[in-house]
């Protein structure tokens with residue numbers, strides 16, 4: 001570690017509170033290091049209480065949750081799954097794990113999430129071919145609610161079930177209802193950079209009791225109910241440990257506070273940057289939507305600015321400030337070179353013009369000032 005790394009501003013580092021250690025202590029004192037245990041049950045209960053979902057299964061990652069969620073929806077070899085192109089690759093990889101094929105859909109310019117019009121086009125085109133995609137993965141990128149009303153109406157009209165990837169959106173709401181509870185199955189991630197973290201973890205939520213039981217069964221190697229090791233179905237080792245669930249319990253106590261802080265960070269960036277020519281902060285909340293503002297993003301319009309997002313990123317780096325490009329659309333990834341995409345211009349433009357700014361909930365006003373001063377400076381001097 002270079003000495004200057006101590007004052008490095010990271011994009012979204014973990015932010016622990018005061019009670020995580022108590023839950024960890026208790027687990028070790030009581031010898032509940034393995035297998036599952038009280039923290040795991042408690043963490044699942046906390047998530048149910050916060051979201052209003054009836055069932056929760058805590059898992060080793062958000063990716064594992066997507067994998068199990070798609071399997072619950074019956075996705076298998078040869079099926080098609082609709083998915084936004086503008087998302088992290090972890091949204092789409094489990095489609096491939098199951099031998100299915102993604103069909104990518106462009107974003108809309110407001111929330112940056114899946115465009116209901118392009119989605120309809122894709123479904124109409126598939127219908128003309130006599131095909132029906134097996135599922136839709138709906139993502140709330142950067143914690144921003146998608147245009148849920150429109151998207152869910154299109155999915156329902158064509159009879160396509162929804163898996164809600166709320167990995168980045170814990171604590172965000174739509175018409176007052178927590179995200180993650182709008183699809184047949186929803187999921188969260190507790191990876192190190194998310195709004196809450198267990199260092200690594202994830203969870204599925206659903207109101208379907210049989211599905212929750214199935215997910216728990218698959219996540220623990222699909223052991224049949226027999227005194228010996230017997231297996232009738234394919235399983236995985238996906239269950240979260242009771243230790244990490246203890247960190248999760250401590251973190252859940254802080255959720256509302258963390259959302260409030262991240263929203264304040266967005267407001268700060270807006271106040272000090274939005275007036276600069278060519279600068280837009282985003283994404284934008286849809287009617288009825290309340291983002292958790294997991295990450296604040298900045299767009300630079302090349303017609304009005306003299307520096308590119310990459311030049312700005314490098315300039316921030318000289319002041320030891322981490323920033324990152326927006327997600328590179330999946331239809332542009334070599335891994336998905338032959339995968340169809342409906343539209344694509346909107347998310348390509350977001351990728352070309354955007355930069356994610358430090359948004360960690362532990363940032364101080366001095367930290368924020370350091371970022372906004374640096375950006376103002378860069379835009380003023382054209383570098």
Ligand SMILES: *Cc1c(COP(=O)(O)O)cnc(C)c1O
Pocket residue numbers: 060061062063064087088090091139141165167168188189190191201202
């Ligand atoms: C982080 C993330 C995931 C995966 O979660 P992990 O816990 O890292 O496996 C999935 N989808 C999106 C949109 C994410 O940001």
